[in-house]
Amino acid sequence: MPIKTHLWKVGEKPQVLAESRLARENLLEEMIIQEPRMLSDEWLLIGQQERTFNNRPLDLLAIAPDGSLVLIELKRDRTPREVVAQALDYASWVEKLEPENIVEIYRRFSAGKDLAEEFQKKFSRPLDEDELNQSHQIIIVAAELDASTERIVTYLNDRAVPINVLFFQVFAHGDEKIISRTWLLDPVETQSAATKTRQSSDEPWNGEFYASFGEGDTRSWNEAVKYGFICAGGGPWYSRTLQLLTPGARVWTKIPGSGFVGVGIVTGESQPASEFLLTTEQGEQPAMDVLSVGTYHREWINDEEKCEYFVPVKWLSTIKTSEAVQEVGMFGNQNTICKPTTSKWRSTVDRLKTHFPQWNQIDK
Structure with a gap:
């Protein structure tokens, strides 16, 4: 059924806020340009009204921390069939963009700024040209969401098309207006679906998870080896894919820039730092009372979006960072957790099994 949000004014007798509308059609896009966090504080806007096939304009274009692109199309007053078809058409254009095209798009959008410099400022990591535009997401922004749009988007996402809807609803509060934001689908599903690389041929997932440990x-x-965990934090983009892991899953862990360092079996689900317990010689203790080498985003421990999240793991085989395994052609991805569906991942796992001979000794 269509998404519907209701807001109440807090008081002894709660008052429901009446629905309203924006004064003009383009206001939402203008607001997003002024405050991109309305979409996500984990994307960097890089383009607006960029001309695509047949000179048709793509509303907004953004880049994610892994170098993947996010195309954003506002529904406006178009029918579900029109807006979804248009977004898919734009996606076929985005997929073919080369690094130099993307750099030029951002230069036009930002009045001459350098994409690599702004990417480094935003995400605190360098922009790797080899990672740029290896995948993309489609986001439809709607002020109203009907059942038909919901049905079409859900159908496509269930079939691994990385598409989602961000629903904004406007309310009147006296002389002011308030806007709420709701995702149609869990963003982790769309982020996961977008991890496929366009260079590799698709094949069924082999059941082995990939983890990036920063x-x-x-x-x-x-500390992760000593106490048995993997973790990520600093924002939902980094931590939410940990939700893909369930007890019993096998995960191969790589440290970006070094190589693969371990394989283990997940023993629990993702938990925030404030709740995660570690087993020590003195018994179970709060993780933040035990861990001392890393900061684990202690400054955000009470922020459920930015805090560190932990997943307990029983390590089957691990090695030191200095001994990390990295060979030409091995799989890599900046998402914390992903379920790769490429032949490169299958061959990578096969090669890793020779380096980690205890990979299957679960009962040891």
Whole structure:
């Protein structure tokens, strides 16, 4: 059924806020340009009204921390069939963009700024040209969401087309207007579907999870091995894919820039830092009382979006960072967790099994 939000004014007798509308059609797009966090604080806007096939304009274009692109199309007053078809058409255009095209698009949008510099400022990591536009997401922005749009988008997403709807609803509050935001589908589903690379041929997922462990000042691989966990934080883009892991799943872990360092079996579900317990010689203790090498985003421990999230893991085989396995042609991805459906991932796992001979000794 269509998404519907209701808001009440807090008081002894709660008062429901009446629905309203924006004064003009383009106001929502203008608001997003002024405050991109209305879409996501984990995307960098890089283009607006960029001309695509047949000179048709794509409303907005953004880039995610892994270099994937996010095309954003406002529904306006078009029918569900029209807006979805248009978005898919634009996606076929986005897929063919080369790095130099993307750099030029951002230069036009930002009045001459350098994409690599702004990417580094936004995400605190360099922009890797090899990762740029290896996948993309389609986001439809709607002020009203009807059953037909919901049905079409859900159908496509169930078939691994990375598409979602961001629903904005306007309410009147006296002389002011308030806007709410709701996702049609869990963003983790769309982010996961977008991890496929366009260079690799698709094949069924082999059941093996890939994990990217960002070792550094924030987190320690030695502590992860000692206490049995993987973790991520700093924002939903980094932590929400941990939700893909369920007890019994096997996960192969890679430290970006170094290589693969371990394989283990998941023993629990994702938990925020404030709730995660570690088993020590003194018994179970709060993780933040035990871990001392990394910061694990302690400054955001009470922020459910930015705090560190942990998943307990029983390690089957691990090695030091200095001994990490990295060979030409091995799979890599900046998403914290993904379910790769490429032949490169299958061959990577086959090669890793020779480096981690205890990969299947679950009962050891």
